[in-house]
Amino acid sequence: MVHKAVLGTGLLLLSSLVFLVYTELGTKRPEKLFITTAGTVDMCLSCHQDVKLDSFHDAQVIGCAPCHLGDPAAVTAEAAHKGMVVNPGDLRVADKTCSVAGCHPADIHKVKNSLMATNRGILGTLLYYWGESESQDTDLTVEKLLESDENSLALDYFRKLCATCHLWKQKGDLPGFPEFFSEKGGGCSACHFTRSDTPEDSWVLVADDTSFERKEKRPHPRITSKVKSSNCVRCHNRSGRIGISYMGIFESEGYGTPYENGGLTDKQLPGQRFYLDVANDVHNARGMDCIDCHTRNEIMGDGTSYAHYEEQLEISCIVCHSDNPGTTRKGNLLNNIEGDDRQRLIVGKVNGKRHPLKPPKKGVCDFPAHKRVSCEACHSTWVAQCYGCHVKRDPAKKDLDKLALAETEGLWTEGRSYIRYERPMLGVWGDEVVVVTPGCQDIVTIQDKKGLEEKSFHRFTMAAINPHTTQAKGRSCTDCHASTKTVGLGEGRLEEVDGELVFYPLDQGVATSVGQTVPFDAYVTINGKARQHSSRAELRPFNKGELKAILRLGLCVGCHNSYEDPIWKDYSQAMQCKRQQTQDEQKRVTAKKPL
Incomplete structure (x- = not known):
């Protein structure tokens, strides 16, 4: 028995030795040990020597593993890639990659609490507008939704139609x-x-079916x-559309035609949208990028989880001007600033240009x-205005939950009444006159599984916005004082009847x-009564006295359209x-003359 045990052990050892020798002979080992200039062993470089990055992330200096994890001492691809992450910036792993000591240790906490990661403003507002919360403020975040299956009518809408614009979204997760x-x-x-093999404009100025010719082996992103x-x-190309507005791009539904030279125009945006080229923001025209104005703490967050964008915002026009x-x-x-x-001068952070x-x-x-007039109220000559959001949910069909990445019951479809850009509407936020635009003008229909209406409601809301369409020359006097749309009444006809103003929309x-529903473009009645909700408690349309004063000047500014006109020195409504008066007197004299 002892001899058999010894023999069995010997055979096992021999088999193991043969396996190890066979494995070793079949393993293609690197010809040398790869050591970074920082002094660490990183065998990833035996395959990835041609990776070209910026000096701060140079693979020859720090290697691959500090960012992509994996096993830097392994000599086979399978072993080296075990535990590897493709995107080190993913918030699920960034505490082990980007934010380790020696890299960006303070930033991951800030980013996770930024509005672009939490979406607290979007979630709180949606829940409030749809009657699922008593306040626009909420502690609910995208991260909490990812960790749970919490859902409701409003949250189902968010999960399926809104949940691709947040920092927790993974790249390449929507095949x-x-x-x-x-x-x-x-x-x-x-x-x-940024990808070196993809045109910059492909992120927005591209049709859905566009494909790019690329090398079989894609270069490492920059x-x-x-x-x-x-x-x-x-991200900033829907909702308020401030990103594309800044570039002078306006969705063209309702203007012109989507056809050109016998086929569809190439002026397309993702999501089967067409666009027109209109006046871009003066800062964009001068070659300024978003980060030239917006600060690090505004974009990445300062560590505080804010409920709304104005709380995280740091800049305004007067910060520079x-x-x-x-x-x-x-x-x-x-x-x-120098x-x-x-x-x-303000110095461009991307191109180094200096602007006085x-x-x-x-x-x-x-x-x-x-x-009381804000800078943007005068200098924003247009704003994207999306009127009427018609939303329908069909429980008999399924749709992709963009957070759970699984199809669940309920297909949402949406459309709109019309979209415009001219004559931005104005309102009052606190004690400042600001631009307002349709925030959410929801007309919601919930069907049952037979296709019959189960529930319906509508709620119209106007929201304050900085359109990011700044022009050097401000709006004309008549564009505000003689426009019923600008003051919030909407398009229509204004008449004086028995000494009182009457508006016909x-x-x-x-x-x-x-x-x-109320008229889509009507924020207020001629008597100063709000016709739609406002996106903030401190936001309101002009009241009756303000409307009367503004429109009264509309009779004057057609002629007296200069700030230097002496009439404004001692002007009063009386x-x-x-x-x-001269014309009226001439009419009276003419009326008295015999025929």
């Missing part, structure tokens, strides 16, 4: 979708990532801190009657199963137009 949608997100990589606007537009530029609303100094008291900073024009921007709203 079969147009590349634009699949490549969005990626945590840190959402911003600091990592950069010089984030171009084309990266920002990956003032007599003493460079200090943000939160008291922080911009790091790209010069002295004679001339201050000009203070507000004296006698115009400080015009006493306009002391063009838009009459639409009939729904729960009643007639003043009478001398030209009108």
